[in-house]
Amino acid sequence: MIRKKVIVKNPEGIHARPASALVKLASSFNSDFYIYSHGYKINGKSILGVLTLAAECGAELELECSGEDEKIALQRIVELFERNFTDTTDK
């Protein structure tokens, strides 16, 4: 089980599209993925879960991955946060 803190940087926060991108990416890994916010633990593979966070720009979230592919999963998810949830194919 590994954890990392991230900060939401895109101005609109995690609205429907970023949430969808996040859940899609997280679901492509076998590892369980959770997001901690304000002490609560949210399942990061559930779209309603991620939307419930209603994370605004500047919100600090702690990500947790656990499973056999946790390292690569966490790395990819952090990358997604860093590039403000844009698709890699857009580049």
Next chain:
Amino acid sequence: MPFDAHTPVRKKEKITVQYLIDHLQDSIKLEVTVCAGGSACFKRDITEADLHRPGLALTGYTDLFTWQRLQILGNSECQYLSSLSSEDQKTAFKRLTTFEIPAIFLTHGNDLHNELLKIAEQANIPVISTPVETIKFMYLVRDFLEDQFALQTIVHGAMVDVYGIGLLIAGKAGIGKSEIALDLVERGHRLVADDVITLTKKSNVLMAAATEMNRHFMEVRGLGIIDIMSMFGIRAIRYQKRLEVLVDLFLWDEHTEVDRTGLEKLTTGIMDVQIPTVKLPITPGKNITVIAEVIAMNHLLNHYGYDSAKAFQERLKTRIAQKSRKGDTSPRRIIDYFEGDFE
């Protein structure tokens, strides 16, 4: 165990005295009047659900004085004060006001001398009076504060009220929790929340509710997000429901042992509350919705004092005893002789 260990979070860390007054007036319909320190009501915070009657502190013993709590002055405290000379009253009352008390409530229509109210005003401590009897008032305020400071956690699953029993359907992502909840709603049961469920602990009961964001929305894979209230109407939803049975879904394989008699009673501890649990293996062709209804009805039967598994066991014991007594060992039909096609 369907959920990992949860670290519960307090619903609120603090509320202002004004917030309490507003709710006492509007939600609980109590008559309360601010006698002193009206402006301090917005500044003073309440951080504890417990209340305190500062009898000993008034008489001078303040060593273990729990000043952080709301202080209640009922008949005995007020009569004690009025038995003193006016100078002694001030000295006694000042013993309280040197502490940063959140607020003082005067119950049962008691009032304080103007001199004392002035002392409270100077110390910026709100004094609030109510005609409600002390014990009744304390019960109502404590109940409200316990709810405000209750422990909360969020779990992943689908919460449905099935025949009045709160079922929490849990299991791994993609196992079909939302689909079962949707099916139950279609059969006339009421959805509490899907995917993100807040559990609030209050006097050893867990109340499940949606969050303000996900209330009565549901995600169906391939369809996206749907609104259950708009689609099925008001009868298909409810705000909150006590969590009564946990249904833990898992994919069945030959190595997992499942209880075949129902005599073993499983429970799961969530925030130290033991919740009856059913571990339900999923196999192709199994109608989980109907089984969920049966789980709810079985829980109701148990609640009304009938345990099917135990009743069967009793019958079995009687039969075995009968066999050894009479030597009648072959299996018997339910009725020995049917008179034609009658019941």
